[in-house]
Amino acid sequence: MEIPLHPACRLLKADPSGLLAVDKAEGILSHPNPGQGKAAAILELDYDGVAEAYVDGDHRWYLLNRLDGPTSGVILM
Numbered sequence: 653m654e655i656p657l658h659p660a661c662r663l664l665k666a667d668p669s670g671l672l673a674v675d676k677a678e679g680i681l682s683h684p685n686p687g688q689g690k691a692a693a694i695l696e697l698d699y700d701g702v703a704e705a706y707v708d709g710d711h712r713w714y715l716l717n718r719l720d721g722p723t724s725g726v727i728l729m
Contacts, residue, residue: 656696656708664726672729682718682727694727 655663660677674694676682681693686701693699695713697706706713716728 658692658694658696660692661694674727674729676719676723676725676727678722678724681721682715 655666655672657663657674658677658680660680662675664673664675666672676694679692681691683704683706684691684693684699695706697708697713699705700707700712703712704714713729719725719727
């Protein structure tokens with residue numbers, strides 16, 4: 653499956669179990685904040701704030717951790 657990452661982020665590891673490790677660049681949000689529209693976020697997908705997941709058709713991408721926008725580092729999904 654294609655992972656719709658923001659161009660400033662990169663996939664570090666994709667485990668067969670479905671766990672992903674992504675290098676989040678500084679200035680990119682872990683997920684969009686409510687009321688901010690389409691802010692630059694780690695995935696270029698719609699975000700469901702109630703489910704706390706990115707939505708791609710029937711597939712959902714859940715964040716296991718978050719980082720503040722100005723912080724770079726590894727995000728697990």
